[in-house]
Amino acid sequence: MRADKKHKAIVIGASAGGLSALSILFEKLPPDYPLPIIVVQHRVKDQKSLLEEVLQPKCAIKIKQADEKEKIENSIVYIAPPDYHLLIEKDLTFSLSCDQVVSYSRPSIDVLFESAAMAYKDLLIGIILTGANSDGAAGLQTIKKFGGLTIAQSPQEASFPRMPNSAIDNGGAMLILTLKEIAGKMMEYY
DSSP: OOOOTTOOEEEEEEOTTHHHHHHHHHTTOOTTOSSOEEEEEOOOTTSOOOHHHHHGGGOSSEEEEOOTTOBOOTTEEEEOOTTSEEEEOTTSBEEEEOOOOBTTBSSOHHHHHHHHHHHHGGGEEEEEOOOSSOTTHHHHHHHHHTTOEEEEEOTTTOSSTHHHHHHHHTTOOSEEEOHHHHHHHHHTTO
16 A cells, blocks of 8 residues: 555654654655655653653654644654643644543544544554554554554564554554654655
8 A cells, every 4th residue: 555645734643762763754855845744753751851841853854842733744753742741633733632541541543643633534644553452442443443554564574563563553653664654654744
């Protein structure tokens, strides 16, 4: 299946091992990459996270933490802040929530993916990467239900295969790809 250039946004979920996986996906993206990329990476809530600062020097595309009521724009990687769920509103702005943890996580991948599916419908690509829990499996299934393209990192390659395995086992993943193949799929939009 070839990515259809009709898609308007990419959402990515990662947990344990995610920094390395995200680095591989973002390092070759040009600064004018034509889609927004919205990421939930599980983070420790009481520790200052330097995720954006660690990723940015390796990447040409702008990487920033998502802000409340911020309008989503192309050519930016948005990362959910620690200890907040990141949601996408129908007007394509962000909303932050301190609601209860979901799948032991806040931010939750499922929360982002489900709100993104409702906002973007079939114009969305959802990607699940390495992680040690099942967060994102239900959200990826929701994206698929709305007609979006869904991808899971190959569990054989993942540092922690439980998260991609959960997405595959529950039927949400349309494609199972290595990080290099996912990066190639993303570059089809450039």
